[in-house]
Amino acid sequence: MIAVRNLSHRIGGAPILTDLTLDLPKGGITAIIGPNGAGKSTLMGLMARLLPIQEGQVEVDGHCVARTKTEALAKRLAIVTQRVGVASRLRVGDLVGFGRWPHHHGRPRPEDHAAVERALEAFDLLELRGRFLDELSGGQNQRAFIAMGLAQETDWLLLDEPLNNLDMYHARALMARIHGLSRAGVRSVVMVVHDINYAAAWADHVVALKDGKLDFQGAPREVLTSARLSELFGMKIGVEEIAGRPTVLHHA
Amino acid sequence: MSDRRLIALGLALIAACAFFLFWGLKGPAGFILELRAVKLASLLLVGAAVGVSTVVFQTVTGNRILTPSIMGFDSLFLLVQSLMVLTMGGLGYAMTGGPAKFLLDTALMMAASLALFSLLMGRGRGDLHRMILVGVIFGLFFRSMTAFVLRLIDPSEFAVVQQVMFASFGAVDTTQLAMAAALFVPVFALLWRLAPSLDIVALGRDSAVGLGLRHDRLATVLLLLVSALVAVSTALVGPVSFLGLLVAALAHQLMQTPCHALLLPAAAMIAGLVLVIGQGVFERVLGLQSTLAVIIEFFGGLLFLYLVLGGRRR
Ligand SMILES: Nc1ncnc2c1ncn2[C@@H]1O[C@H](COP(=O)(O)OP(=O)(O)O)[C@@H](O)[C@H]1O
Ligand SMILES: [Mg+2]
Numbered sequence: 001m002i003a004v005r006n007l008s009h010r011i012g013g014a015p016i017l018t019d020l021t022l023d024l025p026k027g028g029i030t031a032i033i034g035p036n037g038a039g040k041s042t043l044m045g046l047m048a049r050l051l052p053i054q055e056g057q058v059e060v061d062g063h064c065v066a067r068t069k070t071e072a073l074a075k076r077l078a079i080v081t082q083r084v085g086v087a088s089r090l091r092v093g094d095l096v097g098f099g100r101w102p103h104h105h106g107r108p109r110p111e112d113h114a115a116v117e118r119a120l121e122a123f124d125l126l127e128l129r130g131r132f133l134d135e136l137s138g139g140q141n142q143r144a145f146i147a148m149g150l151a152q153e154t155d156w157l158l159l160d161e162p163l164n165n166l167d168m169y170h171a172r173a174l175m176a177r178i179h180g181l182s183r184a185g186v187r188s189v190v191m192v193v194h195d196i197n198y199a200a201a202w203a204d205h206v207v208a209l210k211d212g213k214l215d216f217q218g219a220p221r222e223v224l225t226s227a228r229l230s231e232l233f234g235m236k237i238g239v240e241e242i243a244g245r246p247t248v249l250h251h252a
Numbered sequence: 253m254s255d256r257r258l259i260a261l262g263l264a265l266i267a268a269c270a271f272f273l274f275w276g277l278k279g280p281a282g283f284i285l286e287l288r289a290v291k292l293a294s295l296l297l298v299g300a301a302v303g304v305s306t307v308v309f310q311t312v313t314g315n316r317i318l319t320p321s322i323m324g325f326d327s328l329f330l331l332v333q334s335l336m337v338l339t340m341g342g343l344g345y346a347m348t349g350g351p352a353k354f355l356l357d358t359a360l361m362m363a364a365s366l367a368l369f370s371l372l373m374g375r376g377r378g379d380l381h382r383m384i385l386v387g388v389i390f391g392l393f394f395r396s397m398t399a400f401v402l403r404l405i406d407p408s409e410f411a412v413v414q415q416v417m418f419a420s421f422g423a424v425d426t427t428q429l430a431m432a433a434a435l436f437v438p439v440f441a442l443l444w445r446l447a448p449s450l451d452i453v454a455l456g457r458d459s460a461v462g463l464g465l466r467h468d469r470l471a472t473v474l475l476l477l478v479s480a481l482v483a484v485s486t487a488l489v490g491p492v493s494f495l496g497l498l499v500a501a502l503a504h505q506l507m508q509t510p511c512h513a514l515l516l517p518a519a520a521m522i523a524g525l526v527l528v529i530g531q532g533v534f535e536r537v538l539g540l541q542s543t544l545a546v547i548i549e550f551f552g553g554l555l556f557l558y559l560v561l562g563g564r565r566r
Contacts, residue, residue, distance in 0.1 A: 045458075048461075048462060049461065050457075050458050050461050050462065070461065070464050070465070070466060071464040072464075073464065074462065074463055074464025075464070078462060079458075079462045080462075081458045081459075081462075086454065086455055086456060086459075089504065089508060089509075089510065090510050094510050095455075098451065098452060098455060098459075098463065099463070101452055101463045101464070101465075102463055102464045105448070106448030106449070106451075148459075149462075152463070
């Protein structure tokens with residue numbers, strides 16, 4: 001479980017997160033939703049110690065993020081951020097290989113190579129492994145970074161808007177892959193998603209943020225209602241039950 | 253170190269060194285050889301320092317266009333020199349030659365460069381436009397400050413400053429050279445050990461932290477090492493603005509790898525090659541003395557323009 005307690009964050013005096021307290025259940029997929037600027041990326045950054053915690057506390061499986069050694073945390077939790085830029089000229093295979101760094105610190109062993117192979121295969125990247133990152137499409141690039149997070153083989157995998165740039169086929173493939181891992185009890189996944197229908201279809205738990213505060217949370221079936229979503233996004237949002245799950249009709 | 257390109261570079265460098273030492277050797281060879289050996293050693297040392305420091309600097313700051321010198325480092329050097337002349341007087345400045353001045357120069361430059369580099373590590377990291385702007389503004393600032401200080405200096409003492417304004421690989425003091433070498437060896441050794449971590453630093457701060465690297469502490473250590481290298485080589489031969497850019501670009505182009513254990517030695521050897529061949533050709537074949545720095549600046553400057561005008565984004 002990731003336990004967030006009274007977490008507040010300010011940037012230059014402006015409150016970004018205010019007194020946030022929530023539990024992300026272990027196992028399964030947690031979807032974080034909310035309007036742009038709600039503080040979703042900031043929350044992910046704080047949970048993964050990319051940002052220093054100013055006020056409050058985050059615990060990952062009982063380990064306080066602020067006080068756990070960063071090397072140790074890298075074996076428990078992997079994060080793929082929203083905007084990733086790389087200065088060096090990297091091949092896909094090299095990038096995914098760097099996901100193993102927490103385990104070998106520069107001296108890859110056979111099991112590290114095997115993990116890289118699995119991650120490449122899981123994301124359909126075997127054919128692209130020799131290509132340079134700057135010669136890939138946005139979606140291929142994104143898949144490479146997610147594969148790197150997967151290769152880290154941590155209990156927790158944090159993905160910030162992983163479906164950006166992905167076509168329908170690869171978005172669905174990614175969700176199915178993550179779902180499979182979480183079902184097998186291998187990973188707990190926390191992901192920011194904008195398309196509520198993906199959250200409805202695949203997530204076990206939904207957390208909605210608005211203006212740096214918790215708006216609502218719970219099982220998708222219970223919380224993804226027209227009233228709640230309309231309030232969250234400030235627009236009229238219809239929700240229909242299709243094939244047994246809530247489906248958002250936001251184009252109308 | 254088993255990479256074929258590195259071996260080829262090494263062989264080429266050995267050949268270049270032999271050419272530099274023995275080409276056109278006549279008469280009593282002993283004395284000339286000794287002179288040449290000192291000069292060769294300084295070329296190799298400075299080359300390695302500039303090449304390695306630029307690659308490390310670009311990795312830490314996450315860009316391929318800026319180098320310490322483009323960040324206004326050479327203008328800072330001139331400013332420090334002219335300030336010294338102003339406060340000590342031309343005679344005092346000229347007399348504090350040797351180890352004392354070398355140490356003072358190095359310490360001052362290291363302090364100043366750390367302050368300068370730390371500007372890059374804040375929120376602007378990765379924002380290339382902001383970094384270039386900061387570099388250009390500081391370069392301009394240091395240059396106008398230098399011009400101002402020079403105006404305060406007695407005209408007769410002006411010549412003293414003028415001497416250090418251009419890089420010279422001609423006359424290098426052997427004591428200084430030995431001191432530089434004594435500093436460089438541990439710095440290179442440390443960087444060599446940090447090479448695998450540098451591969452991770454190159455992924456950017458977020459990815460590096462996510463992989464469990466103590467990124468901020470490491471970045472500070474790396475920038476400290478870079479300032480030591482740049483400070484010492486500038487104190488040794490004077491400012492060479494674009495050599496680093498040229499060499500780092502060539503090293504990345506040749507090696508095409510994220511692996512710093514290959515990039516760093518490649519950059520060091522390429523820089524040595526450029527300097528040794530350049531100086532050798534100019535001195536021995538063309539009989540010219542001080543034009544190498546000018547030529548390097550010319551081609552480096554062209555490359556800089558090409559990169560800025562959008563040849564390669566990163
Ligand atoms: N580096 C920063 N400087 C200033 N404001 C920031 C910075 N990063 C984020 N913010 C602000 O914090 C708020 C939350 O940002 P973020 O967590 O990225 O939102 P989300 O991911 O939910 O879209 C936004 O209003 C954004 O403008
Ligand atoms: Mg975001």
